[in-house]
Amino acid sequence: MGQKGLISVSTFSVAKEYNFSRIDDDIILFDNFGKLPVPCEPSRNMGLIIGLCLQGSFRYTADTVEQCVHAGEAMIIHEGQVVDNYQRSDDVEGIAIMMSYDFFHEIVKGFHELSSLFLFSRSHPVFMLQPNEVKDVVDYFTMIKNRVDDGSRPFRRDVVRMLISAMIYDLSNAIYRIQLRSDRKPTRAEAIFSDFIRLVEQNYRSERRVGWYAHEMCITAKYLSETVKMVSRRTPNDWIDNYVVMELRVLLKNTTKSIKEISQDMCFPNQSFMGKYFKEHVGMSPMSYRKS
Structure with a gap:
């Protein structure tokens, strides 16, 4: 509800x-x-x-x-x-x-x-x-x-x-x-959203902090969060997490890399941290997902 x-x-x-x-x-x-x-x-x-x-x-x-x-x-x-x-x-x-x-x-x-x-x-x-x-x-x-x-x-x-x-x-x-x-021009909010998504596509493997993206775009994290939420109904963290989780799923299902190697490729502090992150978003451990 x-x-x-x-x-x-x-x-x-x-x-x-x-x-x-x-x-x-x-x-x-x-x-x-x-x-x-x-x-x-x-x-x-x-x-x-x-x-x-x-x-x-x-x-x-x-x-x-x-x-x-x-x-x-x-x-x-x-x-x-x-x-x-x-x-x-x-x-x-x-x-x-x-x-x-x-x-x-x-x-x-x-x-x-x-x-x-x-x-x-x-x-x-x-x-x-x-x-x-x-x-x-x-x-x-x-x-x-x-x-x-x-x-x-x-x-x-x-x-x-x-x-x-x-x-x-x-x-x-x-x-x-x-x-x-069409002669319709994107609004300021739409332009910010587009720039944010392009930055995420280029950097999500190594950078997951909203503040970092806001700094790169020369705006405050609060303004970025409010704008992205207004345009897309999702928070910047939602978009970042989505890209990260999709990449983890692909790597787990379509490569023979170890979970440790994947965690290094995706710039997680360690394998355990990646495991907790993945389970929080997918509902199962990386190993269980790979075997499913």
Whole structure:
């Protein structure tokens, strides 16, 4: 429970009742907008949703701002946004993918324009795709659903992650095209957020202090924290920890380096400190994660 009178809804838990295609609590696919489990009261979204309307229309409010989505338009709803007033036409058809934020950042790790993508989707939560782009998203969705539904594949999760990554890159091409036509200038807060994310991408392996990033940006740590939280609804520490944890996961799963070597590569004081840090954020020890 968040604010009084406001519920936080995990669509993953609701999905179990409807038997949607899903992988654990990381990804769920909706192949019919008419079957979306829409809450009947204001609720805080607990994952990232990427949707595409194929026919008809629907509308909703996100953080009290009304959005209307028509055929051929994509939408992005972020974690933490308060969604309400959902309405749809009788003939609405569409597809949607919902991801946990951990899974999403696993996918976009190394995506150098993450801050641009994030900020664009905040200021343009609904945007029109060209017919060939619509077809591409539908094709990706079909491939992703086929892999999600095939539980016999030992690398199912990895294949799904790569397919969604490719889809996001293609969507980013559309976003780049739209940005070139837009005369909207980023706000001061958005520029600070973008600079912060770029600095984190370059330095998270060796630097995890918010004060260090603030110093590099010639602003106070308090101002940086307030600005990043306002723009992204996440603290600077949340963003830094996310990059660090994703890198640790990759190193543990995809290299033969010892845990001691990984802790040295990531500039932790010692192996024990890294173990405590990893367990705090992932819920298990590095060795248990490597074996899982």
